[in-house]
Every structure is written in structure tokens, then in C-alpha cells.
Amino acid sequence: MKINIKNIILIAILFFSIITVSINFQNKFPNQNHLKRDNLLFSNQFNQKIKSSIEVKSEDYSQEGNPQSISLFNIRSLEFINKSTDKEFITVSNPVNGWNMTYFSLKFKNLTTASEYVKFETRNDGSESFQSNNIYYATSFQIPNTCILKNISIFIQYPGGQGGGGGSQDSIFSISIFNATKDASSQIIPDANLTSGIDQTHFDLTEENATQPAKWYEANFLQNKKLNISNTIDNSFFAVFKSIKFPSGIFGDPNAYFYYADETDNDTYNSSFYEASGTSPNWNEIPNKNGMLKVNLAPLSNNPNPDEVNLTVFGNSVNTDGSYEYSHFIEHENNQFNIPITSEWFSPVKYNTTFKGNFKYVKESKTIFKMAQDYVIWNSTSEIREFPGDSYGRFARYYNPSYWHFNRSYKDFTIFNDISNRSEYVDIYNMENNHNWTVQYLQKNNIINASTLESEDKANWTPIGSKIKFTNYVNISSNFKNTNGKAWMQVSVNDEIDLTYIQNVSVNQTKFPIWRPDLDTSIKDNESIIKINILTYNGTIAGNFVKILEVRVFKDPVSLILESKIRNNYAYRETIFLRALLKAGNASLQDQKVMFTIKEIYSPENIIETSFLDTTNNDGFAQVEYKIPQVKKLDIIINYNGTLYYQESVIEKSDISVRSPIIQFIIDIAPFLSIISSIILIYSVYYIIQRKRLKEKQKIWNKKTNMFSDTLSIDYILIINKKSGSNIVQKELGDIQFEAGLVSGFLQAITSFKYELKKEKAEEKVKETILLDYQEYKILLKDGEYIRVALILSQEPSGELKKSLREFIKDFEMKYEENLKTFKGEVSVFKDFMELVDIHFKTSLLKPHRVNENPPLIEINSFEKKILTIAKTLQQDREKFYISKLINYLLSALSDEPKEKLIANVYDLTEKEHLVPVSINT
Template sequence: IICNQRNEIITKSFLCSNDKTNWKEIQNCVYSTDYINITANFKNSNGQALIYITSTNLDICIQNTLEKNKLCLPIWCPLQNTSIYENNSLIEIKIITFNGTIAGITTDYLRVVLVKNETSLVLTNKLRDYYVQGTKLKISVQLTCRDKFLVGEPVFFKITEIISDNEIKNNYLNDTICEEGHLTIEYDVPKIDFFNIEIFYQGSVRYYSSIFIKERIEVRSPTVQFFIDSLIYFILILIMIIGITLYYITKRYQMKSKRAIWKEKTGFYNDINNIDYILVLDKISGSAIIKENLSKVDLEGNLISGLLQVITYFKYELKKQRVMYDSKEKILIDYQDYKILLRDGEFSRVALIIKQTPSENLQLELVEFIKHFEIKYKKYLEDFTGELTPFQDYIELINKHFKIHMTRPLIVNKISPNVKINTFQETLINTAKLLEKENKQFTLDKLLNDLIIIMPNEPEEKLLANIYNLIEFEYFHPIDIIS
């Protein structure tokens, strides 16, 4: 027995196009506005063939049945069936041949999704949280899809006016997106409490809807807003006044601190100029160990030391002190045009011959000098024999405590120290260089006098303190600090 029945789908074609001209093969999805073209060649010697389309929302969209071996379904558009494009829908395109005999049924199909494009509704001007009654509010939006403007699409505005707790009024406005890709409407703010804004695009067969909501925008009266604005300006002015006040207080404090530093360093300078002679004696024998003359007048150190020893004995005798060598008395003596500040250590007695009453700082430095002097030379002072060789490097301690090197002639250091200075101090250095160029050297007093003439508006304390700093920083270097 030979069976000649045939039932076979030979070729098939599923194409889509948005203009019925440029067709392309359907892949995974089509738009609801696309056109669909379906054809098939098949063999069916004894039976029927049909093509039909079904969807998840509609059982049968379209169907055609022929008994020929070639079948072409009329061009179909999903837009013809509104139930399909309201949401994403799955459609199934089937080609079926069937035969009542043993050839059976042959089926081929394609499943695709009808899709829409996402849209973005964006506000292009910023909305505030409040507006004043009677002002004109402009609202501008852009509607885009895949970074392209949807020109000509309608956009709707709903402005809900909240007049009171029980009274609400809705205003509806609409317009279309212009060719520049935006839409602007104007709204006159009435005398109400609040209002809400809803902007929405309803979508179409190709685009999803989009919405923007701004709720509870406050409406203020002009009087209230004027008060708020005035308060803001008042606060700003108050902040400015406080800021300026703090600035001047800070500047005043800084200036006060600077003046305190200037005064302190001026005091150091006055102490240096106050000293005419430094005399260090052995406490027991009264022999002079150090004689440092800082004045222009020649003073006889041995004569002075003898005089001081007699005065000291006399003072101890008056006080009836038994153990005079253990005492560490301080004596201030007026002698003609001089004052003598006498201070005892454990092994030594130090006298400063000065022009004026000693400052507290000078007295403290004298105590510190005695302490460090006796620590350094203790083994020579405990059993003093009159040998002065071990004391030859005493000048280091003298300079440390009494800064006598600042009374020496100065020169500008050819190698700039690694200490940062300001422009004012640079000016002082340049003036010192001119003095040095004329005389090969300069003194602190000469530099100070020239600066007072050059800078008459600058406080003398400031000039002196900065010169003092430049010597301390070693920008100015003493020519000879060895007695």
C-alpha cells in the first residue's frame, strides 16, 4: 500500500515594517503601530491550511484559511485591536496545515511581544515651596523618549487649589510639546492657602504615560513675605555686624599680643643697654673671676671688687649673720651715677653695674646666670685657687643670659638662615645692607635710628623687636662676641 498524502510547511516569512515599504524580519518584539506581513509555502495534498494570530488579550485577532499550497495573509497592524496595545502583550503567529488522513498536522509559529517606549516628563524650571499671592508662576516641562523630544504630544496640567480645609478647586490646562521640545504654561497664584501641581502625559500606542507631582506649595500674602524677607536681610546685616566686630576684636587682640611681644623684646634691649659692667667674684676671697666692661668708660675691676667685698662684709655684720658664706643675699646699691645689683650664689658673687633700676627680667636672668655658672664651673669654684684659665669660655653664658653680643657691631649674614621672614623684616635687612655698605658694619642703635627716620609711622617697639628677631634668627651676625 502506497500513501501519497503530503502535509509539509516548506517556507515561511514573518516581516514587519512601520511604513509598508522597508520590511525586516521579526525578531523578539514589534510595536503596536507596525505592519506585519506573513506568507507561507506548504504541501497539503488532502486537507486544509490556515494562518492565524492570537494574543494574550484576544483569542483570535485574524485568521485566513486556504486550500492552496501557497498562502499570504493580508498585511495586518496590531493597532486594529485596542486590547493589544494597552499594555505589553504577547502575540503568537501560527501557520498550520492539517490532513484528515495519516499525514497528520504540521504547525510552525512565532511568539513576539508588542512593546511601548518609556517616556520621561521633566520639569525644566525649579518650583519653590512657596509663592506670593498675585505672582505669575511659569511651569516648563520637557517630554522625551530615548533622549529625543516628543514634539506634538499633548501634556496635561492639573492645579488643585486648597482654599480651606473643606474647599478645594481643580484647574485643568493642557498644551502640546513645541518643536523646541518643551512646553510652558502660566498660572496666576490666587489668594489661597496651598496648591498642588500634577503634570501628566497620558501615553499613546507607542509610548507609556509619565507623571510629575509637586504637592503642598504654600501661598503667602505680600505682607508676610515682606516681613520674612526683611527678617532675612536683618539677620544678614546682623551677621555682617557680628563678623566685622569679631574681625576687629581679633585684629585688636592680635595687635595687643604683638605689642606685648614687642614690649617684652624692647625690655630685653633696655636690659642690655642698662648694663655697664659684669663682675663675677669668688665669694670667700673676693677675687675677680670675670670682668666684662660694656661701657665706653674704663672701670677698674679689682678696685670695684674690693669695694663690693667691703660692702658685703659690712651688710652681713649689720645683720649679725653667723654663716655669711651660706647666704644668698641680693643687694642693690646706689653709687653716684650708677646702681650696683649684687647677688650671691653658693660659691660666687656676681655684680651688675647698671645705669637704672634693674627690671624684674634682668634680676631673674642674674639668678639663672649664677645657677648655670656654678653648675658649669663647680669643681673650680669649690676650691678656688685664683687660676682663671678654666673660666676662659665664660662668654657663652654671658651671651645666653645678658645678650651682650647685641651691643657688638653687626653685619648681614651672607648665607641666609633657613628661617622664614616677612616682607617687613626683608625691608629691615635691605636697610642694614645699605649701612653695612657705607661703614663695613653697623650697630643695632644706628640701624634703629635710621629706621625711625625711614618709617616714622611704625612704632619704635615694633622696629626694635624685629631687629632683635633678625639677630636671634642669625640674619644679623655680630662681628666679634669675644671680650
């Protein structure tokens, strides 16, 4: 659409008119804009036919957008001749200001360097003296790479072989070259001698005067000795001095001296200094000293490759073939690039190199746009003047803004097609200076989403459906995919413009003012139609959002809740309290009229209605009281008729029976009678169960009481060999005294006599149980396979005791079976028989007891805990007590408890080891 001056003036007048009218309406509708417009504004502004020319020279491009970033790229090639590493840098200069480097490559050739006399240490700070053969001194030095050794010089003073008094001795020493190794402590020490036969490493001073000055002695290596760093450790080698023949005994007895320098922080080279002696030297370091040393080194050739002289660029090694590449961004410094080129060789390395670099220049393009029918046309244009004259491979990269789509490119006003179009950018190739280069884009405007919300209080907002309440407020917001101009909103009611807004867009988003429909219109016309249009405007109508609403008198639903509990039956003259809660959603409604209607039914033909009106209180409750007359039935109706804002609601409760008070009383108490019957039944069942449990407990108590009584009744136990009739073992447990031999003889005779009377039952007689009365005692006899056991008791034995006797005989014969089979009177083997007696007859109960302070982790009940407390009191005087005394004490202290219960619980405490026996001597 073509925008002329007349249209611009019209838009400005309309805009200021809208603002003026909007301000006037603020007093009537705060935070709202309410004005009457006609539809002409939108039909003139948006609906006219739009010219859609996309010629780059069109005068319609009258609006300017934000500048866009573009990047220029070029390549430059240079050559550097007769450069040297002592200069440290080669410098690449920018012919045009502002270019930065993104990549470069170098190709080195014609490398040359010379041999160097390296003075590793020449300072004289002191000396080591000696007077003997086979004395060694070694000084280390490091080389940067494999190279040629020409000679080594060390500074020493060594006496000649001719003494002043006419005597003569041999005087010989050597200077050799050694590679390095590591000793057990990882120190680098001399390894192997690399000297060959023709090397001039031996020095013969036999014919020289004994007094010799200190001076440099030089060992020459005539075959260009190759020092290979792969055959040593840490690129290190050693110059090794050896005293071969020392002229001892000549006149003056002179010393030899090996000179050194003290180590300092300013030393140029690192070195180690060692000494040794003997035919197999064991090297010892001389700390903080460096032997005086000069070494003449040469490269492997006069034209070495970069690897042989450790040639580096930016600290990185150059390839063996002389090539090097660097792909990091380098920002210019004063339009220059200094590229550091260094070598670790001892003398400068001269070289030639070619340079090839990629450069980048960042600038901005000017953007202008015009509108078309369905899109906006953008031209991003830049006049290019920055390419250096010696550059090639020139191109520009135009970065595509979001939602812009490439259309075509121009050189000046001519379409230019040597381009590459990507999603993020457009590259234009083969560019030239002094031309305008343009990339044209098409931009589609869209509204991503638009939100329409409604609220009663302008605080809590909810999405609008197809209908809204005429009293509600409306809020509209929208997100735009892309726009550079303004956003419009139009609201029309029944085809008449009711509201129109135009608002500047910020960050592709706008929120329109809060408004609400005209109240009068909505009340008069319950089916009013509101149409909302949201449009983006920057020379395009591409973005369009439409929302159609039907504004109606829409009442809120309410709920009328009966809070009173209404029965199905009532008595005459009874009062009913009717209470109802009125709510809209979760909110209680106050000051609302609620009608309570009661139909009094005397007969189908005789029905009387009585009504009561009440107003809801602050909590939403309405209530009335009603006294029931003498009728047959009642119907209750609670009704809320609603208002303009709220729907109606009703509660009905029908067919309520009315009885006489006596009948009603009987009916009312009927549920309670059943409850009382249930309680009596439950209690009876509970009583029966408890009695049954008590009987079961008493049965257990009686059993344990009998067991305890059995134990107390055992006065004497006697074990007799059935075959011989002689005693095996016996034990007095009571106060009576017996002669075991006589008793056993007596019992043997009685038993034999009884069995003689029952010869026909010979099989059964072997294990028969016999009970005899003797004065006030009972004698219980029982036979096993090998033994006969007699228990002399103070009372009638129980069935449990007879059972225990049977089990005792079984275990005794099993334990001592071999001894019983061959029994000939030896009874010492049965000395531990009381362990079995205690197991089966619980005779430990007859011993003194005490409370176990560290009992096993076995749970005991509260009654048992009470017994333990009494037992602790009982043992305070003598720290022990007898079980019989404890039971007597308990019978007195707990007189309400059955004796059997007390004995059974004491018995259980001994079983659980909370009461433990102690020795009588303890």
C-alpha cells in the first residue's frame, strides 16, 4: 500500500482525536478508553488496494529500520625473505584500517643456521682438589635437538710429570662425552662413553713441568660426533673428566684442581655436577655447583628442517615439511599483526616464508522497507569501499534477521546472482569496491497468539469463552511474530464502532487497556454481538486476530444448602429449626431473601401453606423456627428466587410424617434399646471369654505348681544296677538319712518278690513302675534296660513326675550305655549324673537363688517384674534366697493373688533365667 502525505496527516489527526476522547472518558470509566468511531478509519487505512512493487529503485521505500550487521572477508598472500629468529616476529600490516585475521598459513623454506660455541658455564667460583688416579668429574648440559658435537672444553689445573728435583712420573687425563641415564632415585647420571678411537680426548702431560697453570683443555671430536636425543634422557649429555695417571711422588707433591661456579638464579643453563672414583665409578652429586664447561655444537646440516632446530610459531611446532596453520581469531593492534617465530637453537635461524591469511571486517548495512499486500519488503544495503587492493577471494556475509526470507540481491541497481543463501545468512561473492550491494528480504507479519480475558474485579482474570457477563471487564493482549510499527485494536458492537485503540508496539508485544461493554446496550439487548479485531501496522495488514463475543445477561449459578437435619417423622407440637446456606461458587451470599414455605397436609383435600421470609446474614445463612400442628404430613420448600446477577435455587423435603408424642417416643427410643441389648451381649461374650482364659491359665498354673511340688517332695534318689543289685549312684535331696546299701538290697528284694508273683508277664515286668508305701514316705520304682531307679518321696507322685522319671531313665541309659553294659562296680564315671537329675526333676529349685543382673533378652510380663522387685528386696540381707522362702513371702505380700499363680510365675522366672541358682558355699 502506498502511503502519501495526505494519508499520514489523516492518521495523525485520527490518533490525536482518539487520545483526546480517551482522556475525556477516564473519569467515567477509569483505566478504560470508550469512544465512538465509524468504520471508515479501518476501511481507509487497511482495505484499500495495495501496490506490491518490489523494484529496488522504487521511491516507495520511505521508512527506515534498524541497521543490520554484515561481515566482509578477503584473502591476502605475502612473502618474507631473509628473516631471522633473533627478530622474534614477522609483521603483517593492514592496508585498510579495521580488518582482523581469522586464519593464516605459513610455508618455511631455505632455513640456515651455524655452529655455536655455547658457554654453559665460564664463571670461576671455586675448585675441587685431588691427588690420585681414577678420579672423575662430570658436568651435564642439555641440547634442544639432535645435533653435531665438535669439541668440549673444561677448565682445570693438572700437574705435569717432570718434578723440580729431576724425578719423572706419567701424567695423563681424558675428557669424554657420555649420554645420560637415571639411577634408582631418578637422578640423571652419566651412562655410557660415546667417545670413539680417533677422537682427541686424551691429554698427556708427562713431559711437562709439574707446575701447570689452570686453563681450558679442549677435547676434539673429529668425526662430527652426533648427539642423538633419542639415545639419552631429557636431552642431556655429560662432559666427563677422568684422572688416568696422576704424577704422585714428584718433587713438591702438587694437587690437581677441577674448577666450578656456584649456582645462581641468573644462570642461563641448568646443569648437574657429579664426582666419582675407582675403576667402576659410583656417581655422587656435588649440589649447588656447576662445572666450568664450553661446548661447540653444530646442526645436522647447514640447511636444517624446522624440526631439527625446533622452529615454532605462537609456541607451536612447525611441521617437518615447513608448513604451519593457525585458525584462531586475531584482533589487529594498530592495524598490524605480529606473528612470533622462534627457535631453541643456540644461534639465530634464518628463513624465507610465504604467508596466506584470511581477514574479516565487520560493518553495518542500512535497512529500509515498504509494505506490500501480504508482506513487508526490506532492502539491506551497504556501500563497499574497504577491500585492500592486494586482496582476493572477496565476499560479504549478510546475516538474516528472524522471520526475514531472502528474495534477491543487487549490485547497484542490477540483480546479482553470485550468492549462497543459507538459513542464517546470505554470502555475496566476487565483490568489488565502490559499489552499493543490496540483499532484499520479504518479511511476513503474524500475531503468534492473542489473549482475551475477563474479570469482575480487574484482579483475577480468566479466559473468555463465547459469552461474557455484561458487568465484567475485558483485557486483551497479543504477541506478534514480527512488527516494526504500531498495533491496532477495533471493537464493534452491532456493526457500530464502539472502541478503537492504536498503540506503539514494544518488543513485539502489546497489551491493550482494560474496557467493558456499554451497560445500557447490554441490558437493552440481551443478544449483543461484540467483534474484536487486532491488527499489526507497519505498512502491512498481514497480522490479523478476530474475536467475536456474545454479551448476555449471564447469571452466576448458586447453591442453596439445607444445613438442618430434617427427619422423616415428627411428633405433634415439636419445633423444627430450618437453616439454609446460600453460596455462589465458594462465596457465601449475604443480604439475599430466602423463602421458607411449609405445606400442612390435614387430608388430601385440606392443605394449608405457611411461608416465612428471612434475609441471609454475613455468613450466608437464613433460618426460621416452626412448631408442628396436629397434622398428618408436612412438605417443606425453601426457595431463592435469584436476582439480576444470580440464578434461582430451591430445596424440597416432602412426605414428612407427623405422629402422636407417645408413638414418636417409642419409635425414637427403639434404636437405643437395640444398642443396650448389643452392649449386654458384648459384655456377656467378653465375660465368658475371660472366664475361659482364666481356666486355661489356672490349668497351666496347677501344672507348674504340681511340678514344683514334685520337686520339693523328692527326698532321696537311688540308682541301682538291675543285674547285680548294687548301687550305682545316690543323692540325698531332703533331710532324711539312709544307708544306701541296705535300701538298695531292700528294694531289690521287694522288686524280685513282686516280679516272682507275675512270672506270666515276664516281658512287661522289665519296665514296670512300682509305688510302695514306707512309713510316711512313698517309694517310686521304675526299671530301665540296665538300671532301676528309686525316688523316695514325701507325698504321692503326680503323673508328670512319673513321666519325668521315665524320661530320666531313658536319657541316663543313653548317656552311659557303654558303661552300664560292662558295669563291674566302677561308679566314678557317673559323677556328673546330677546334671540329668536337674534337667528332669528341676532339683535346682531346691538350691539358693538370686536375681540375675544380666538376664537373657526374653520378654517378661508386668506381674513377673513385680515378683522380681520383691525378690530383690528379699536378697538384700544375704544376697540369696530359697525359692520356698520367696513363695512364702509372696503369699504374704500378694495375698490377693492365687497361690498357684505365684508359684507358676516364679517357676517361669527360673525357666527364663531371671532367677538363677547359686552355690550353697557362695
